[in-house]
Amino acid sequence: MIPTLNEEGNIARVLDLARAALEPACIDYELLVVDDDSRDRTAAIVSALAAQDRRVRLIVRKGQRGLSGAILDGWRNTTANFLGVMDADLQHPPELLPALVRAVAGGSDLAIGSRYTAGGDIGDWTFLRKLLSSTAVWATWPLQRSAARAHDPMSGFFIVRRECVENIRFQRTGFKLLLEVLIRGRVSSITEVPFDFGLRTADKSKANFRVGWDYLHLLGRLYACKLGLARQEPLSVSLEADAR
Numbered sequence: 001m002i003p004t005l006n007e008e009g010n011i012a013r014v015l016d017l018a019r020a021a022l023e024p025a026c027i028d029y030e031l032l033v034v035d036d037d038s039r040d041r042t043a044a045i046v047s048a049l050a051a052q053d054r055r056v057r058l059i060v061r062k063g064q065r066g067l068s069g070a071i072l073d074g075w076r077n078t079t080a081n082f083l084g085v086m087d088a089d090l091q092h093p094p095e096l097l098p099a100l101v102r103a104v105a106g107g108s109d110l111a112i113g114s115r116y117t118a119g120g121d122i123g124d125w126t127f128l129r130k131l132l133s134s135t136a137v138w139a140t141w142p143l144q145r146s147a148a149r150a151h152d153p154m155s156g157f158f159i160v161r162r163e164c165v166e167n168i169r170f171q172r173t174g175f176k177l178l179l180e181v182l183i184r185g186r187v188s189s190i191t192e193v194p195f196d197f198g199l200r201t202a203d204k205s206k207a208n209f210r211v212g213w214d215y216l217h218l219l220g221r222l223y224a225c226k227l228g229l230a231r232q233e234p235l236s237v238s239l240e241a242d243a244r
Helices: 011-025 042-052 067-076 094-105 127-140 177-184 209-226
Strands: 002-004 031-035 056-060 082-085 110-114 158-161 190-194
Touching (some): 002 011, 002 067, 011 094, 031 042, 042 056, 067 177, 082 094, 094 110, 094 190, 127 209, 158 177, 177 209
Parallel strands (some): 031 056
Antiparallel strands (some): 082 158, 110 158
């Protein structure tokens, strides 16, 4: 599943690379693009590709924004047993998809494209961005279960078994669904596949103050739930509720 917002400069190449990686691996797959009503040609590009390849599909959300919500809406619109997500900006290498699929097919509940496991790299970030990222990861450590901890719980590149997340009410706002999957999902085994975080090649980054605020809000809610200070079910819709 690939969430998009104004990614006309990247989406065709992302889909081409994903198909090129998955085709020789003999994997039965679907590339579902969930677009938040982009103002550019993103939807038109995906529609044209979908007309040529039935494994490419487009959903356009009207009047809605948010990465986590887009992912959940995409997952509801597929019957796949393995549910995944990757960015449309080429910072997540599509070439890694077969390795992630193999990890889950081989028995792992969750496979993560990881920047922080051995062999991974965060790229040419500034010192401040590295510090903020490391701090964000460190803050999740007490929340994660000791038997299933991830080195990169902030990754947006992962595949999970449907049974591990089905019928759980996840928070729709924000950009860090993996963290909630790790903490609230039925995940008992994790494989982290290292990758080098790439540079955006076109269009604009969506990172801003709101992203940081949403993360802090999610973190606070998860800590409150862990300490018994709040209910553990944010107002949302379970994955199973709208399954098609």
